[in-house]
Amino acid sequence: MQPLTNKAQAVSRDPMTFWERLYLINIIKGMFITFSHMFKKQPTTRYPEEKRAFSPVFRGLHVLNRDEEGRERCTACGLCAVACPAEAITMEAAEREIGEEHLYREEKYAAKYEINMLRCIFCGLCEEACPKDAIYLSETFAPANYTRKGFIYGKPDLLIPNPMTEASDLALARGVEA
Amino acid sequence: MTILAFDWGLVIEKLILIAVVVFGSLGIALYTTFGERKVAAILQDRPGPNRAGPFGLLQPLADGIKLIMKEEIIPTAANKWLFILGPALAMTASLMTCAVIPWGSDIELFGRKIALQIADINIGILYVFAVVSMGVYGIMIGGWASNNKFSLMSSLRAASQAISYELAMGLALIALLMTTGSLSLKTIVEQQIQGNWWNIVYQPLGFLLFFIAALAECNRTPFDLPEAENELNFGYHQEYSSMKLGFYLFAEYINMIMSSAIMASMYFGGYDLPFFDESTVAPNIAAMIGVGTLLIKIVLFVFLFMWIRWTIPRFRYDQLMNLGWKTMIPLALFNLLITGALILANL
Numbered sequence: 001m002q003p004l005t006n007k008a009q010a011v012s013r014d015p016m017t018f019w020e021r022l023y024l025i026n027i028i029k030g031m032f033i034t035f036s037h038m039f040k041k042q043p044t045t046r047y048p049e050e051k052r053a054f055s056p057v058f059r060g061l062h063v064l065n066r067d068e069e070g071r072e073r074c075t076a077c078g079l080c081a082v083a084c085p086a087e088a089i090t091m092e093a094a095e096r097e098i099g100e101e102h103l104y105r106e107e108k109y110a111a112k113y114e115i116n117m118l119r120c121i122f123c124g125l126c127e128e129a130c131p132k133d134a135i136y137l138s139e140t141f142a143p144a145n146y147t148r149k150g151f152i153y154g155k156p157d158l159l160i161p162n163p164m165t166e167a168s169d170l171a172l173a174r175g176v177e178a
Numbered sequence: 179m180t181i182l183a184f185d186w187g188l189v190i191e192k193l194i195l196i197a198v199v200v201f202g203s204l205g206i207a208l209y210t211t212f213g214e215r216k217v218a219a220i221l222q223d224r225p226g227p228n229r230a231g232p233f234g235l236l237q238p239l240a241d242g243i244k245l246i247m248k249e250e251i252i253p254t255a256a257n258k259w260l261f262i263l264g265p266a267l268a269m270t271a272s273l274m275t276c277a278v279i280p281w282g283s284d285i286e287l288f289g290r291k292i293a294l295q296i297a298d299i300n301i302g303i304l305y306v307f308a309v310v311s312m313g314v315y316g317i318m319i320g321g322w323a324s325n326n327k328f329s330l331m332s333s334l335r336a337a338s339q340a341i342s343y344e345l346a347m348g349l350a351l352i353a354l355l356m357t358t359g360s361l362s363l364k365t366i367v368e369q370q371i372q373g374n375w376w377n378i379v380y381q382p383l384g385f386l387l388f389f390i391a392a393l394a395e396c397n398r399t400p401f402d403l404p405e406a407e408n409e410l411n412f413g414y415h416q417e418y419s420s421m422k423l424g425f426y427l428f429a430e431y432i433n434m435i436m437s438s439a440i441m442a443s444m445y446f447g448g449y450d451l452p453f454f455d456e457s458t459v460a461p462n463i464a465a466m467i468g469v470g471t472l473l474i475k476i477v478l479f480v481f482l483f484m485w486i487r488w489t490i491p492r493f494r495y496d497q498l499m500n501l502g503w504k505t506m507i508p509l510a511l512f513n514l515l516i517t518g519a520l521i522l523a524n525l
Contacts, residue, residue: 027486027489027490030489030490031485031486031489031490033489034221034485034488034489035221035485037220037221037222037223038220038221040223041223042223042224042225043223044223044224044225046225046228
C-alpha cells in the first residue's frame with residue numbers, strides 16, 4: 001500500500017544487540033523524553049475560570065424569542081414538534097384574549113411549551129422549521145440537575161428576557177452568550 | 179537528670195527524636211502523595227491537583243479527610259483479625275526502618291550531646307533488611323485475609339518478588355560492606371565524609387543493582403506487579419476501604435522515603451554536603467545543614483522513583499523473575515568478585 005504520510009517506518013525484526021538488551025540505555029532515553037515534557041506548554045484550559053469559545057455554529061440550549069416590543073413570537077403551529085427527530089418538544093396552543101396584545105404577537109400562542117433536554121439531540125431542526133423566528137439554539141448547554149424532571153424546560157426557562165421591561169437582563173444574557 | 183542510676187534525659191531525648199522522625203516522615207509521606215500526582219501531571223503536560231488551597235497544597239489533607247470519612251468495610255468472608263493486622267503491619271514495618279537512619283551529625287542542646295539518630299546499632303543494615311522483609315507480611319496477610327482470588331494472587335506475587343529481589347539487594351550490599359567494613363549506617367556515612375569520595379564512586383554497579391532492587395522492594399513501577407490494575411484489579415488492597423487502604427498506600431510512600439534515605443546514606447554520603455567544610459560553622463548549624471542536605475537527597479531520590487514510574491511501563495511477571503534471578507543475582511555476584519579482587523590488590 002502507498003503510505004499516506006512519510007512518517008511510516010518499517011518495524012525492525014533484527015535480533016537485539018547487546019546494548020539494546022541491556023534496556024538501561026533505552027530507559028534513560030525514555031526518561032529524558034518524559035523530562036523534556038516538564039518544560040512544554042500545558043494545553044489544559046482551567047475550566048471554570050477560563051472558558052473555550054464555542055464555534056459560531058454551536059447548537060446549545062434553546063431560547064424562545066420575543067419581538068422588539070417584547071411579545072412572544074411563537075404561535076404554537078407545532079412545526080418544530082413535527083420536525084423534531086427526538087420528539088422532545090410538546091406544546092399546547094391557546095387563543096389570545098382581548099387585552100393580551102402586548103404579550104403575544106399573533107392571535108394564537110403557546111400556553112405551554114416544553115422541551116425535554118434529555119431527549120433533545122441539539123440537531124437544530126426546530127430552528128430551521130420555525131416560520132416565525134421564534135425558536136433559536138443558543139451558545140450555552142444544559143446545566144446538571146438532580147432529577148429527570150429538572151431537564152424538562154418550560155416556557156419560563158426558555159423565553160428570553162423582555163427587551164422592554166428587562167432590558168438589562170437581556171443585555172446580560174446576550175453578553176454571556178457572545 | 180540521673181534518677182535511680184539511670185539517665186532519664188536520654189529517654190526524653192530519644193522519645194522526642196522518635197516523635198519528630200515518625201511524624202516528620204508521616205508528614206513528608208503525605209506530601210509525597212501530592213508530589214507524585216504533581217510530578218505525574220507535569221510529566222504528562224497537565225496542571226495536576228490545583229483546586230484545594232494555593233497550588234493545590236491542601237490536597238493531601240483533603241485526601242486524608244476523605245479516607246477517614248469513608249465507610250469501613252470488612253468483607254464477611256474475610257478473616258477479620260488478620261484483615262486488620264495486614265495494614266497495621268505494613269505501616270509499622272515501613273516506619274520502623276527510620277530508627278537506624280542517621281539524620282545528621284550530633285547537636286548540642288542544654289549541655290547534652292544529642293545524636294540525630296534514634297539508634298546507632300552496629301548491625302544497622304541487617305536491621306533494615308529484617309524490617310523491610312517484614313513489610314511483605316503486611317501485604318501477604320492483607321491479601322490472604324481478604325479472601326479474594328485477585329488479592330491472594332497479588333500478595334503471592336509480592337512475596338515472590340520481594341524474596342527474589344532481596345537476594346540481589348543483599349549481595350549488592352555485601353560488596354559495599356566489604357569496602358566499608360561496618361554494618362552501622364552512622365559509621366558508613368562518617369567514612370564517606372572523612373574519605374575523599376562517596377561510596378557511589380567505588381560501587382557504581384552495586385548502587386545500580388541496589389536501586390533496581392529497591393524499586394522492586396517498594397513495589398514501584400516498573401515492578402508494581404502486586405497492584406497491576408489491568409490484571410489484578412487493584413491487587414492486595416482491593417478489599418480494603420477507608421483508612422486501612424490509606425495505610426497501605428501510605429506505607430508504600432514511607433517505604434519509598436526510607437529506601438531513598440538508605441540509598442542516600444550508603445552511596446551518596448548521607449548528610450554530607452559536598453565541597454563544604456562543616457568544621458567552619460557551629461556544630462548545631464552544621465547538623466542542621468546536614469539534615470537539610472539529607473532531606474534534599476531524599477527528595478531527589480523520591481523524584482527519581484516517580485520519574486521512573488511515569489516513564490516506564492510495567493514488566494511482565496516472567497520478565498521480572500528473569501531479570502531478578504538471571505541478571506541481577508549474577509551481576510551482584512560479579513560485583514562481589516571484582517570488589518574482593520580490588521580489595522586484595524590494594525592490600
